[in-house]
Amino acid sequence: MRTYVWSNKEQTIVASERKHSTVIKKRLTKKSRLTFYDCRNYFMIVLATSKRIEIQTYKVASFFDNGEQRFETELFNLEVCANDQHVKVGHFYPEYGFGLKQTMGPFCRIYADVYEMKNWTNRLANSELKYIRYEDEFWPENLGQVYKYRHEIEFLQKIKAKRFANQIMVKDKRVDMRRITSRFLKESKSFFRNSNHSYGEYFLKLAIEKRGGKMVPGIEQVIKASDVELLPATVGIVKLQNYLLKQTTSFGMYRDYINMLKELDLPLNKSNVLPKDLTEAHDKAVEALNAIKREVVRSEFEQRAKEMRQLETTIGPYAFVLPKTADDLIQEGNALHHCVGGMHYINQYADKKTTIVFVRPKESPDEPKYTAEVKEGKIIQIQGMFNEAPISDELRTAVKQWLKKANKIKVAN
The missing domain is CATH 3.40.630.30 (Gcn5-related N-acetyltransferase (GNAT))
Known part of the structure; x- marks a missing residue:
């Protein structure tokens, strides 16, 4: 946290002798404000034994009293991972209660107790998370998630399914943990082994195979599993994938184009489901649909x-x-x-x-x-x-x- 130094030709006031990341130097005058509340920050430390992991978050407020810096510290949040449970306790003034208090906000930041990843993760070397490997961007706030699903993460890291493992570790909302059972991991092992596949890509693969085709590399960048059922069945699924990969427009435009064909009561066939110029075909469908809507409104107006x-x-x-x-x-x-x-x-x-x-x-x-x-x-x-x-x-x-x-x-x- 920052500190201040006030000085003039006759006197220098150093607020703190501690090492600070930022030292703000100011000119000392009769009007200098030397007593004030400065700021607060949150600091997180990780402690571990073979059977217990604690994530302690402290709120530290900085005050200056007649030029001397002092700090007030309180335990703000406490998380305990032990006995297959993740217990969360926060300081809900004036008492502590279950749940965590929010620390992030527009006027504060949260820091790990050390900035280098290896330092705090080394403390887990003899804990129940000793087999977990952490990426540089991993943050201690997600340790509760890792502890809860440590066996699944260990399995995925063992088969080198790095991306899927990281999705679980950071609590990716796109992953439905209710599906991540032992049976699921066994059935999907060959797909995730030694790959960078995501959780969603596995279900995209299943949806495409249900249509009688194989997943074309790169299609995962264009569509997701729920999009497959929107694709017309009049063209082979592999041909459709290759077509979508060659388009420079988004899948959303193609989806809208197909929906408009249906709204226009046009049969979907090989001549219209794969237009050479998707943008042009889309715009023409919009014009045709708008013309029909205008005619409907005109008729309704005449009746009214x-x-x-x-x-x-x-x-x-x-x-x-x-x-x-x-x-x-x-x-x-x-x-x-x-x-x-x-x-x-x-x-x-x-x-x-x-x-x-x-x-x-x-x-x-x-x-x-x-x-x-x-x-x-x-x-x-x-x-x-x-x-x-x-x-x-x-x-x-x-x-x-x-x-x-x-x-x-x-x-x-």
């Missing part, structure tokens, strides 16, 4: 326009006009600079989940003025230019009269 026609009327100085097409909503939104022309409102209106009515001057019913939304028989909002809420009592009265008529006919939501 027929239903809503009887609600077009004039009340006082206002004309109540209903949209006939999606373009009517878009134009209304553009003219008044609000969001009624967005796809949300277009789809909601077409699906009869909301009703939009244009409130305009009776003398000029084609001139956008106000937009009202009705849901479940109630006025949700009335917006003018730039979402400005109208303040005219005359307008509110007219809208209420229109709503009363709409609810009576039971056409508007």
Whole structure:
């Protein structure tokens, strides 16, 4: 932890004679602040015997009192690995309780008691973890995980399945430890032996073999096991793998392309499942699907326009006009600079989940003025230019009269 030195021509104040990684030098003046709380850090040490391993984490706070540095230390977390159990205890003020307190955060760091890996791992040489080999990036915080699955890790390291062993050691969330049984390790031994295969790659291999093919080297970089069932069955699985490896786009684009073909009710065959230019084929499918959706919305709007026609009327100085097409909503939104022309409102209106009515001057019913939304028989909002809420009592009265008529006919939501 850092310390400070204050000095001027007449005097030097050294806060601490201990060796520190950082010494901050400051000019000593009458206004120098010599008494203050500085910082806190967390320090972790690993201790072990033949039957017990402890990971002790201490919180150390640094204070300066009239230029002299002092430290306050407390045992913050304690982990004990013994008798096939991993016990965790934290300082939940004012008492200790089961579970660990969080140490990492934006204003603190955690340090191992020594920075070189060999020092703290050597302490495990006579413990129950004496056969485990550790990588440089391994951190003592994962020792509880290693202790719990030490036999599985030892097995994998023995057959030189380095990557899979490391996944278990660092508690990789992609590994389902419920599956890592003695039977599983025995059945998958030939796949993992002397390899850099991951846990997920084994299940990718099984999924591909279920489709009657073999795993092509490198395919694990493109797809995972759950993706295999999404691949079309009209082309051989090996040919599909080679095709995906040659593509410069992601598998996500290919998956979306296949899904769009299905949505377009196009039969999957050899002519369309392996397009020469995937990006171009994908974009064309998007255009075709959008055209269909636009046609569906257009038809739905036409039907709604027929239903809503009887609600077009004039009340006082206002004309109540209903949209006939999606373009009517878009134009209304553009003219008044609000969001009624967005796809949300277009789809909601077409699906009869909301009703939009244009409130305009009776003398000029084609001139956008106000937009009202009705849901479940109630006025949700009335917006003018730039979402400005109208303040005219005359307008509110007219809208209420229109709503009363709409609810009576039971056409508007």
